[in-house]
Amino acid sequence: MAESSKPWKAAALMAGAVAAIGVGAAVVWKADRAAERPVQLRPDDAAVTALGQQVYTARCAACHGARLEGQPHWRERGPDGRLPAPPHDASGHTWHHPDELLFRITKHGVAKAANLKDYVSAMPAYDGVLSDAEIVAALSWIKAQWPADIRVRHDELNRAASR
Numbered sequence: 001m002a003e004s005s006k007p008w009k010a011a012a013l014m015a016g017a018v019a020a021i022g023v024g025a026a027v028v029w030k031a032d033r034a035a036e037r038p039v040q041l042r043p044d045d046a047a048v049t050a051l052g053q054q055v056y057t058a059r060c061a062a063c064h065g066a067r068l069e070g071q072p073h074w075r076e077r078g079p080d081g082r083l084p085a086p087p088h089d090a091s092g093h094t095w096h097h098p099d100e101l102l103f104r105i106t107k108h109g110v111a112k113a114a115n116l117k118d119y120v121s122a123m124p125a126y127d128g129v130l131s132d133a134e135i136v137a138a139l140s141w142i143k144a145q146w147p148a149d150i151r152v153r154h155d156e157l158n159r160a161a162s163r
Helices: 002-036 046-059 099-108 132-144 148-161
Strands: none
Touching (some): 046 132, 099 132
16 A cells, blocks of 8 residues: 555645745745836825935935035036036926836936936935835935925826836
């Protein structure tokens, strides 16, 4: 009887291995799908914007201004060929870009985010410096400072970009 149970044991082990591989593949697929989710700012989340204000103050305000005002003459290249830091308030162009692009610019830098090989910028890339959650928080805090009509327009832009 022991001899006749060996094929069943082998089949059971094989089925278990196949099931484990399937579960592993499902976990990897789910993680990949999570990584594909578009970035979405959360300006109405008090905890996120509180963190965002801290991150902005520590990492962004020195160039972009404590009140999001940016640097003077931000549309004119300096002697080094670089543009000064733009404002992030309603007078700037930040709200003209969807969440995903703002996130990529902050994480990877302007040149990589916009696929501009020879573009020079004083804007550092924060990949490895800030977590994705900290980047989303800082951008969420910036958006929370915009007037309601600008936020509505930015939301519309995000909807159009996600189609």
